[in-house]
Amino acid sequence: MYDNMGAQSGVPRPPYPQSNPLGNAFYGAGSGLIQGGLGAYGEKILGSSSENVQSIISKYFSDPQYYFQVNDQYVRNKLKVILFPFLHRGHWTRIAEPVGGRLSYRPPIYDINAPDLYIPLMGFGTYVVLAGFSLGLIGKFSPEALTLQFTRGLLGWFLQVLLLKSSLYSLGIGEAPLLDIVAYGGYAFTGMCVAVLGRFLWGYTYYFLMPWMCLCMGIFLVKTMKQVLFAEVRNYDSSKHHYLLLFMALVQFPFFIWLGNIGA
Incomplete structure (x- = not known):
């Protein structure tokens, strides 16, 4: 390996x-x-x-x-790739030496295509802070409510990692470094923060930003996971793998809606 x-x-x-x-x-x-x-x-x-x-x-x-x-x-460029993946004109393959x-x-x-944990951890922390502000605005803030939102975020991150890891494992890539998958799964909090922040600026913006961020995260994961599949899978079954990538992208919609439903 x-x-x-x-x-x-x-x-x-x-x-x-x-x-x-x-x-x-x-x-x-x-x-x-x-x-x-x-x-x-x-x-x-x-x-x-x-x-x-x-x-x-x-x-x-x-x-x-x-x-x-x-x-x-790196952080600026990576955020652009995550939030606007369709504008990324370069390749998606990681560079080796x-x-x-x-x-x-x-x-x-x-x-720029290498995974990192700085952005996911900062995104998760920002998500918890914004969740606290949101709870305060709707009059539901309490230490227990914030702890519940923190736990929901961790659970969501875990489920995202579990989805990616199990998908790759089913394709015969069981030895992929776990921290790579943790990083890819954690990038979702970047888009989540943008959607929640949009709610502060103008309530109706949230209903536009949320599906937009879901779509962008889906595209980012598809582009990224494709390179993993091409690099690691010897017998590439385009039909099976494309369906799996599509499933990864579609799952982002309920995942984002669940995490964005703060205070419910």
Whole structure:
């Protein structure tokens, strides 16, 4: 397996920048604490050695610090791709480079098509804040109501990841890094925030923005998942895979409506 769901072609590695505050915050000790801590728990609970548990973590979760190597330019461009995917004129294929004798995908700061966790986490946090404002405007704000909305958001994210992961698994891509799928599923909160914010500006805007964001997220997932299928599936069944991609896109409509129904 190639790193981060495989790769088909390599390109020369460009010189890395001297500083990247967002990425460096998760380098070194942070990544070691994550893997070391989970390895210790695995050794205690499962009776496996830390090395074995950490190898499993690396296999299915990839490298956590990879997903936070972003900068302002990447965030701006990525938001454009998520919110206006039909305007993206470039390719949707992730770029790979040779590292240590094998091909590895370039980090988000160098590849607009790479998944990241910065935007999904910021989108989820913004969604919770906007949900709190919405509850206040309709006179239903309370710590319990906000906690319920927070839990609904987490459950929605989990269901989105479960949908994508199970779909890919059914097509024989069971070893896709979980954090890739978590990132793709979390991008939905970006469009959700836009729709909820539109409700603040003018109530009727919500009824236009919500289906629009559903459509854009559906297009984004179809374009993204297509590249995963082309890269990983050897026997490509166009009919079966197209129906699956269409199903992924259609599911975004009830998913968005459910998350956007704040206070119900």
